[in-house]
Amino acid sequence: MTLLEVRGLETFYGASQALFGVDLDIGEGEVVALMGRNGMGKTTTISSIIGLVRPRAGAINFGGTAIFGMRPHRIARLGLGLVPEGRRCFPNLTVMENLLATARGSAWTFEKVVDLFPRLGERRNQYARTLSGGEQQMLAIGRALMTNPRLLVLDEATEGLAPVIRQDIWSAIRKLKAAGQSILVVDKTLAELLPVADRCFVLEKGRTVFEGAPAALTPELQDRYLGV
Template identity: 55%
Template sequence: MALEVRGIEAGYGDSRVLFGVDLDVPPGRTVGLLGRNGMGKTTLVRAIMGLLPARAGSVRFRGRTLDRAPAHRRARAGIGLVPEGRRIFPNLSARENLIAAARPGPWGLARVFELFPRLAERRDAPGNRLSGGEQQMLAIGRALMTNPELLILDEATEGLAPAVRADIRHCLQRLRAAGHSLLVIDGDVEAMLGLCDDLVILETGRVVWHGRAEALAADRTPLVRHLGV
């Protein structure tokens, strides 16, 4: 198993958000995390990455327990994060943003530019001069430059124009086809049904459904019950 999350409980201050969440991402599979706003999806990502201390439970990655590992060690262990809100360096060029994150491996500038040709055209533009879509491509490219074994994407298409969303999802399909392990959070249920191998639905910090994407596409009752779609 690439990622194994067992019994994770986490929250902020006196407020508990996650209640014993289990989640698996097998090697080479794309797992989607669904849920309404405020159900705990980003909190779970933060707990996996060590950005928020878990109050209970465990996180294992490629057989290694990461419970006490700080965020930077989890990243070095091979987990790449594309955070909600992009968080690129605004005063660095696109190329400098990518180089700043580089670690040895198959993903380098040439491969990122091949995946995102628009970034190649804009490689010398400062981050704050890029469009929203270009910034999101840069955030994904920066995460790939760390050469992760698992890539986590938190709302990677939120707030983007439909054409840009389609471009990014096409790139994610390419990553999936190439055998990358992905954990994807996205509010577009139809897109997730087409992209993901497995899906997990969170509601009020608990897993209320998990299984194969094709099973959920065939019987949409859980989508109606938990997401209202």
């Protein structure tokens, strides 16, 4: 069953067009990788889907509801949870307060988040601003999970993190996948991203130029669309 369907998405920043007809879809329980070089439209696509940027044309359907042009808080209430680039935890709230601030429903609890990320349990009374970058990323993921999302969106899941922390994040993503969580993930570390993804979409200059299984993304295609 299709959970998210994006067709012909066009988005502008003022007079400058950033997306030129992006197509994307995600099934229930599927992990989809959104890929492309820097500046090709990945974050703009996510921002357009969740309503932070208003697209000018196209269609977005989530869980059978047309969400094109809908306000971000309404989209979030439908079950779309975002882990934004840059994490954006509430700096003056503790770890526990950050998590409880977004709690909705009963599937995800503070205890379940701590089971996924034990470090957060150890630091439950620390202010978010005192955490390391990796711990803040764990907190941002946990905070999104506390909304009990039907779709979890990870924008730059492990960017700038130490290798040991990246492995903790990827381990958590694999556990979420095994539990049936639908995930849209952006990341540049192909060695970790491709094994966890069911399908990949690649953007180039604001257009979808590839869709398929990770195995179909050959070294030649990786070099063409993802190489520096």
